Amino acid sequence: MIQNKCLGTVLIVGETVDGRLSAGSRDLGNQASRLAGQFNGQAVGVLTGHDIEQVARSWSKTAGMPVIVLDHAQCRYPNPPLTASGVGALADECSPLAVCFPHNMRACQAAATMAWRIKAPCITAVDAILKESDYFVLKRAVFGGKLRESVSVGHVPMVLTIMPGLFSPSVSLEVPDHSPSVETRLLADTNHRFIPQGINRRKDTDQALERAQVVVSAGRGLKGPEYKGLLDAAAGMFKNAAVGGSRGACDLGWLPHSLQIGETGRTVSPALYLACGISGATQHLAGMRESRTVVAVNTDPKAAICNLSHYAVIDDLTVFLPVLRERYDRMRNKGDEV
Amino acid sequence: MAFSILVCIKAVPDLASGGTLAIAGPWIDETVIGWCMNHYDAYALEAALAIKDAATDITVDALSAGPDRVQNTIRRALAMGADTGIHLAMNAVGRLAPATAALSIARFAKTKRYDLILTGAMSEDEMHGITGPMIAAALDLPCAAAAVEISLDVAGRSLTATCEMEGGMAEIVRLPCPALLTVQTGQRIPRYPSLSNTIRSRRQAIERAVPDETANHTPTVDTLRVSFPQQTTSCQFFEGTRIEKADRLLRLFNDNGWLK
Incomplete structure (x- = not known):
């Protein structure tokens, strides 16, 4: 043939x-x-x-x-x-x-x-x-x-x-x-020097990331684990949100590896993907490409993530996210719409 | 029982410390950037040093191929704790193709009879992910890619590696030594150089080897050009003060019914 x-x-x-x-x-x-x-x-x-x-x-x-x-x-x-x-x-x-x-x-x-x-x-x-x-x-x-x-x-x-x-x-x-x-x-039985032992499948304790309507996700722009609270605070504004991260942020120990989104991690397709400080390496995009709306918060307008985003805010996430949350709280306290 | 490890490290443009990329000719402008150890190779070196820490009579050699500028990266490896630094002096201006680097490294490694060769899973700059496997192919060594955990049985001369796959799966494989592993990031954060190793690394001579670059049998792949990704016009950049941008974003979220 x-x-x-x-x-x-x-x-x-x-x-x-x-x-x-x-x-x-x-x-x-x-x-x-x-x-x-x-x-x-x-x-x-x-x-x-x-x-x-x-x-x-x-x-x-x-x-x-x-x-x-x-x-x-x-x-x-x-x-x-x-x-x-x-x-x-x-x-x-x-x-x-x-x-x-x-x-x-x-x-x-x-x-x-x-x-x-x-x-x-x-x-x-x-x-x-x-x-x-x-x-x-x-x-x-x-x-x-x-x-x-x-x-x-x-x-x-x-x-x-x-x-x-x-x-x-x-x-x-x-x-x-x-x-x-x-x-x-x-195949001829020729290779005795690469001996597969088995497959480990990660046991995700929950499916919160996959089920979330909104995923707030961070990359190296998070700068350090001390800013993780900003992601939780941002996620707290939404009805059904979960926090995830890029490989860079997880490798640095800022977020647990179980929250890694991308080719080798989890795949999400939420209504809103809020990508904070994520450059947009192809391996990461593979895990969130199907998101319906993508909003990037990034200091670099040339970051690859902006190509995939519908909206972008060019800013440092560690400064912008607190303002976002503060404006949200003010809006809710006033009880009026922005 | 003595056990020797070779770690192959690459010097790549340092973008983490604020360097930006500019294009010159078919590749980037290499005169306006600094160089650092490829992130993935730092994880490979860390894996080797962790093996060395946990047993006795283990030596770790760190090798980099390229022009003289790679010597700074080799010194960094010595400062992290490698026993010997090796510079494969290759005069290629610009970049070494993976197959060329692999052939030269393999020819060098063959004379040293290493028990284990580690490389990063890929390089941050060119992102091929093939140099390690090509070294293994050239030396006819068993090889596994993207290892995140390595468990070495020095006496049994074999290792078990957990290799990352997509979708959260990992494959566990056993290889007899000598073997080659490419190391994925994530398992152990590469250590900072200790003061004593840093002082030693400044004094220690770097071993220099000049490989035979003539008989390279692989067909060439030419880089025609590099370009910045085209900006799609569909992304809307919010303008205004920080508060205005926050309010516009909140309005977007609210209009879609996502907010609490």
């Missing part, structure tokens, strides 16, 4: 976690045909896991592409070295134009490992692809989203990790008269 010489192949690499398709892989599958189209190629899915044929069939159907399952008992949990060797062997076989992984840290590992082995260029966190006459221009965020970088690659295959939502989901207008094929290959 991967011998279509006319079009060339774009490998779309997904993964399963304990028998379930990962969220990033689902998203990448939805983008598969447009991604392949950008390379003027045809998407072929590759899915790693163990005993996952049903998952592969369903992924293949929704993404509208044939899927090759790379099966190994040690792929029940993500296994970048086995993924790299399995996908690397497929790349040798079908000479793809590009190999696309979803963007996360272990996919970066698999991509880097296989790119090294097949001597291909590796570009991660790609969020736009343009075709020029004889090369491709790939765009990505650098410096935590403060700048955008455009790189050119003229070499195929190229190995990429793709940011979620690069293209809106592909909508297939034609109803295929047959389901795309799914083929399973057993």
Whole structure:
């Protein structure tokens, strides 16, 4: 199924976690045909896991592409070295134009490992692809989203990790008269040096953040844990609010890690997201992108968060939030509207 | 039983202390900024020093590749407690591609037979997240990415790492040593240099190695340009005094029925 010489192949690499398709892989599958189209190629899915044929069939159907399952008992949990060797062997076989992984840290590992082995260029966190006459221009965020970088690659295959939502989901207008094929290959038992032991799932004590109508969230602009009370005071103005934070604020110990919003933390989609002192790194945006209204309080009008915000106040949150709360109290005491 | 750790650190533009980015040519203007240790690499160094603190006969080498300016970052690593500082003198003007850095570091590390190599999960500036895994690939070492907890069994020559995944999950993996881990931020806040280490770091010589940069087999990826993100016009910036801005925001919140 991967011998279509006319079009060339774009490998779309997904993964399963304990028998379930990962969220990033689902998203990448939805983008598969447009991604392949950008390379003027045809998407072929590759899915790693163990005993996952049903998952592969369903992924293949929704993404509208044939899927090759790379099966190994040690792929029940993500296994970048086995993924790299399995996908690397497929790349040798079908000479793809590009190999696309979803963007996360272990996919970066698999991509880097296989790119090294097949001597291909590796570009991660790609969020736009343009075709020029004889090369491709790939765009990505650098410096935590403060700048955008455009790189050119003229070499195929190229190995990429793709940011979620690069293209809106592909909508297939034609109803295929047959389901795309799914083929399973057993990976050779070669890797004994990366031994997955299991998965820890964070036990969130409550779902307050996910259920909140308003999320008041802080980043490094909070300056220190002594200002956390300002967030609670701001949250106290709303009917149903919870406090969260960016990775920066949580790593510094200003807020507990359980409140971290972003790619590796929690995902929220409140009616109002009040982003205080948050620069807007792509990893953070991944956890709050679906918020209906975003208001930024930030000293830097060029901060990436302002691009996603509907409203912004350019100010230091440690000065502005107390004023906001004071004006709120005054309004309530007077009993009149502002 | 002796156990040696190499930590790879990168000097990146220092934006935390108020530096701002300016564009020059296809990249940033490197003449108008200061440099500091990549945040992620500081966590990798802290992880190594914590291992050293908890056992005996463990050595920690800190290595940085690049032009002479990286020596300040190496001194910082010595001041934090690294035993040896190594400067891989690479004259590349501007930036080192991940594959180039990885190849040079791997060639150097091969001669030293480290039991464990740590790198940051990515660099703050270029954000590739691939240099560590490429070093591992070049040395054929087992590798795990984005470790937030490391538990080392020195006698058994193996380690167990908890590696961060998205959505609050973490994968636990076991690797035999020698191995390479990329370290994610969060577990232990990097220590401040002690006075005694700071004094030692000023006197201590930095080991200098000049790598062979000729045989780099990876295809080049050229940066065409960098640009500031386009400002979307849809964001409305509130103007006026602080009180006026607060009142307008409260009106917005009130009109939507969010306020108590």
